[in-house]
Amino acid sequence: MRYSAEYQSKLCTADEAVKVVKSGDWVDYGTFANQVVELDKALAKRKDELENVNIRSAARAYGPPMTVLADPKKESFIFNSGHFTLIDRRMHDYNLCNFIPILFRECPSYAQYVKADVTMIAVSPMDEHGYFNFGLSNTYTKAVCDISKKVIVEVNPKMPRVPGGNSESIHISEVDMIVEADWTMPAIPNLPITEVDHKIAALVLNELEDGACIQLGIGGMPNALGKLIAQSDLKDLGAHTEMLCDAYLDMWEAGKLTGKRKNIDREKMVFTFALGSQKLYDFVHNNPAVASYPVNYTNYPHIIAQNDKVMSINGVLEVDLFGQVAAESSGPRQISGTGGQVDFVEGAYLSKGGKAFLCLPSTYTNKKGEMFSRIKPTLSPGTIVTTPRPMVMYLVTENGIANMKCKSTWERAEALVELAHPKFQDELIREATKMNIWTKTNKKPTLDQMVS
C-alpha cells in the first residue's frame, strides 16, 4: 500500500507518543467518542514529570479520564470541557473539571483564540489513500488538528468509517504520530421513555408534516418521538441534526427518512456527531445514506434554514414566567451546556415553515423525592439563560404546547401557567400578579393615576 512505509515510520506506543507533551502545554482531546483512551492512560503515567498541562475537550462519553483520576489535586493536569455529559458534570461537582462556555457552531473558529500544542484524536484505520476518518465525531476535530503543533491519532478498528460532507478525515501527511488501540465504542443505553416523555412527544408529533426536516436533541423524549414518528403516517422526512441518535434509526427502519424533500444534502442524514447504541454505530459505518459535517456546517442557522420545514426539538431544564429558557444550569451548578440549542432554535425559525420546540416535563423531583415546578416565577439565582426569550418559539410540557412568538409578557405568563403542573398554578399566578404580568387580576391604573 502506498502509505504503509509512512504509517510504519509514524507508528509508536502510546508511552512514546505522549513524550511530546511538555509542562504548560494545551492538549486537545476532542469530543464525544473521539476522545482517546490509550494516550490518556499513557499521559496519566507522566503525572510526576509534568505540571500545568491543560486538557481541552467537550462532552465526555467514557468514564473520567485517567489523567484526572491520577491527579485529583490538579497539579499536573487540568481538565476543561465545553459541554457536560453526566461524566463531565460529576467531575465538575467534585471540582475536577472546568467549564468553557461555547456556542457549538463557533467551535471551529475558536482556533484563532486558543493555544493548541498537542491534539490527540481517536480515528478509524487509514484507507488506501492515506486518510484516517474521524468516525463518530466530526464537530471541530479537523479545525483543531489544523492549528495544533503536533497531532497524534489513536487508530481503532472499532471506530466506524463515516462518509462525510467535509472535514471528516485527516491525511497521514498531517499526522505526527500513530498509536493503535482496540477499545469498544462508548454505547449510550437508550433512555427509558416515561409517560411524560410520551405525552410531550405526542404533542410535538401533531405539529409535524410530511417532508419535515428533523433535528432531535438528547434524552428520553426524542427517543419517544422517533418511535411515534416510526409508527405514524408521516412521509419523506429528512434529517439535518447536530447529534445522530437511535431515534433516527427507528425512523429510518420504518421508511420515514427518505430525505427526498431536502433542499440541501438531499437523501442524506446530516449530523456532526453520533451517540447511541452499537447498532447505530454499525449503521453509520460506510453508509452512503449518512454524511458527517463539521459543526460550523450542521449548526449555522443560515445553513439549517436552507431546508424547509425544519423541526427542531430540544430539551430544557427550567423556564421562567417571562419565557427565559434555562437548559444548562440549575442555579450555578453547571449541568450541560449551550451546545447547539440556540443554533437550531434560530435555524428552524428561519426555515420556511420551520418550528423550534423546547420541551420539558412540568415538574422536577429531586433525590429526596421533593417535587418542584420547572416553570418558575423567575429563574433561581445563578441559573444561566440558554435561549433568551425573544428567540423562544414553542414551549412544550406534558400539559400542552404554546408558541411564544409575538406574545406580550402577560400573554407569556398566562400560557406558561397553562403549561405548568396544576399543583403549582395558583402559586405561579400569585407571583405573576406581584410581578405585574398577570393582567387577569391586576388592577390597572387609570390614565389619571398614570400621568400624575
Ligand SMILES: CC(=O)SCCNC(=O)CCNC(=O)[C@H](O)C(C)(C)COP(=O)(O)OP(=O)(O)OC[C@H]1O[C@@H](n2cnc3c(N)ncnc32)[C@H](O)[C@@H]1OP(=O)(O)O
Ligand atoms: C446533544 C443535544 O441535545 S443536541 C441539541 C442541542 N443542545 C441542547 O439543547 C443542549 C442543552 N440541553 C441539554 O443538554 C439537555 O437537553 C438537558 C440537560 C436540558 C436535558 O437532558 P436530559 O438528559 O433529559 O437531562 P436529565 O433529566 O438526565 O437531567 C440532567 C441532570 O440535571 C438535573 N436536573 C434536571 N432538571 C433539573 C432541575 N429542574 N433542577 C435541578 N436539576 C435538574 C438532573 O438531576 C440531572 O443531574 P444528575 O445527573 O446529577 O442527577
Ligand SMILES: CCCC(=O)O
Ligand atoms: C457538544 C454539544 C452538545 C449539545 O448541543 O447538546
